[in-house]
Amino acid sequence: MFKLFTKKKPEHNSENxxxxxxxxxxxTEVIRAENALKARGWEIRxxxxxxxxxxxxxxxxxxxxxxxxxxxxxxxxxxxxxxxxVPVNSVLLEPVSLLHExxxxxxxxxxxxxxxxTVERDxxxxxxxxxxxxxxxxxLAGQMVNKHLHNAPQPRDVGYTLCAYALxxxxxxxxxxx
Amino acid sequence: MLGIxxxxxxxxxxxxxxxxxxxxxxxxxxxxxxxxNRGTPAMIAAAIETLKYMDKPEPYCYLVGDIGDxxxxxxLYRHLIDNIADTxxxxxxxxxxxxxxxxxxxxxxxxxxxxxxxxxxxxAGFMYVAKMGGDAPFFDLFTPDAGELAYLADENAPxxxxxxxxxxxxxxxVLDLIKRAYQHNNASSYLLVKGAKDYVADKNGVIxxxxxxxxxxxxxxxxxxDTLTGIVSALIASGIxxxxxxxNAALVNRLAGFYAEPTPATQINEIIKQIPRALHEVxxx
Numbered sequence: 001m002f003k004l005f006t007k008k009k010p011e012h013n014s015e016n017x018x019x020x021x022x023x024x025x026x027x028t029e030v031i032r033a034e035n036a037l038k039a040r041g042w043e044i045r046x047x048x049x050x051x052x053x054x055x056x057x058x059x060x061x062x063x064x065x066x067x068x069x070x071x072x073x074x075x076x077x078x079x080x081x082x083x084x085x086v087p088v089n090s091v092l093l094e095p096v097s098l099l100h101e102x103x104x105x106x107x108x109x110x111x112x113x114x115x116x117x118t119v120e121r122d123x124x125x126x127x128x129x130x131x132x133x134x135x136x137x138x139x140l141a142g143q144m145v146n147k148h149l150h151n152a153p154q155p156r157d158v159g160y161t162l163c164a165y166a167l168x169x170x171x172x173x174x175x176x177x178x
Numbered sequence: 179m180l181g182i183x184x185x186x187x188x189x190x191x192x193x194x195x196x197x198x199x200x201x202x203x204x205x206x207x208x209x210x211x212x213x214x215n216r217g218t219p220a221m222i223a224a225a226i227e228t229l230k231y232m233d234k235p236e237p238y239c240y241l242v243g244d245i246g247d248x249x250x251x252x253x254l255y256r257h258l259i260d261n262i263a264d265t266x267x268x269x270x271x272x273x274x275x276x277x278x279x280x281x282x283x284x285x286x287x288x289x290x291x292x293x294x295x296x297x298x299x300x301x302a303g304f305m306y307v308a309k310m311g312g313d314a315p316f317f318d319l320f321t322p323d324a325g326e327l328a329y330l331a332d333e334n335a336p337x338x339x340x341x342x343x344x345x346x347x348x349x350x351x352v353l354d355l356i357k358r359a360y361q362h363n364n365a366s367s368y369l370l371v372k373g374a375k376d377y378v379a380d381k382n383g384v385i386x387x388x389x390x391x392x393x394x395x396x397x398x399x400x401x402x403x404d405t406l407t408g409i410v411s412a413l414i415a416s417g418i419x420x421x422x423x424x425x426n427a428a429l430v431n432r433l434a435g436f437y438a439e440p441t442p443a444t445q446i447n448e449i450i451k452q453i454p455r456a457l458h459e460v461x462x463x
Binding site: 026048051093094095096097098102104106107109111113114116118120127128129130131132133134135136137138139140141142145159160161162163164165166 | 185187188215216217218219244245246247248250251274275276277301302303304305306323325326329334335336337338339340341342343394395397398399400401402403441442443444445
């Protein structure tokens with residue numbers, strides 16, 4: 001426990017140091033790693049990879065390169081292994097941060113990027129999930145629709161892609177406001 | 179004949195190629211029965227209803243189970259790479275799929291070897307990967323919503339998730355985004371942009387706007403874009419010119435939504451049931 005607290009130091013915020021990126025097998029692994037590292041106090045960012053390592057629908061975690069060993073250790077503790085760790089000099093892409101809420105009276109819709117989730121206010125039942133184009137979207141919709149907002153499987157746990165990541169952002173916002 | 183390529187949201191659904199039919203709320207794929215909820219099954223169901231109305235055969239589909247890990251999509255990419263050149267379709271519609279640029283490019287190379295190049299339609303994951311790979315102009319029609327149009331308009335975004343805020347902003351005009359998408363070669367020959375108003379456009383600008391009836395509650399309903407892609411693909415495969423088919427499909431989809439009297443909790447199969455009535459309204463006279 002003491003070790004955990006000693007890690008939460010401001011020197012993780014290293015604007016002037018070299019940056020590295022952790023590359024994972026899929027978005028689910030990125031989300032697991034993000035949660036594990038943030039829980040341990042690391043100041044990391046989920047970003048879009050540079051074009052030279054982009055394969056399609058992917059995310060990477062940006063971190064201060066000098067912390068590589070400690071970051072690796074943190075991930076090993078939770079059995080997560082990045083497939084690649086590389087330094088980065090080019091600009092990484094910022095994920096979309098705009099959230100849009102639409103009030104339908106009895107229902108509320110939240111949109112993040114291309115994903116939308118709609119909840120019935122009184123019952124907190126998820127009544128619809130829409131948008132997106134990756135193959136886990138229809139699967140996630142099938143898993144989440146007609147479930148209570150707080151009991152539904154979360155995209156971070158059962159999704160794989162950027163669409164799932166966007167849906168998680170919309171879901172988190174819905175939990176906040178609903 | 180219409181060909182459809184897409185995914186079934188089940189992990190172990192085997193790779194399938196063949197005719198697909200519709201029975202009640204299910205599509206019948208070989209010996210399997212899949213509930214029409216959203217995604218490619220909803221797109222196929224809408225296409226079948228439209229083809230039936232136009233007195234055309236059921237679509238020939240290439241399908242595989244994929245819940246997002248991309249394993250099924252990779253099998254199907256390889257199947258298409260090995261087999262698509264020897265097929266003959268009037269139109270091919272590509273739908274939900276894991277975007278993998280390297281495999282996608284091999285599929286387009288295989289399509290170029292087909293004896294007669296089909297009309298190519300893309301939505302969802304296949305539209306994403308076409309833009310990611312810089313191959314949007316290879317396609318004849320994309321069917322983006324306003325958010326996906328912003329993605330096409332952002333020359334730097336590899337996925338809608340990375341669309342830059344100044345482009346995504348609500349006040350941006352659809353017309354500007356269409357222009358920008360064509361300026362950067364990130365649009366197909368025609369665009370059918372679905373939203374509060376539906377737009378049919380090409381590189382010269384907007385060809386038609388379809389804004390009636392207005393049904394605000396359609397936006398939250400998962401699958402309304404899928405049905406639009408299914409309808410327009412079927413109309414094109416029936417021999418209707420792309421821009422005319424796009425405008426008619428937008429109207430049919432809006433009418434089907436209107437007839438379903440939807441709430442934000444309505445499920446897509448309620449709208450699909452209204453497609454024959456909407457088709458009759460548009461083409462019956």
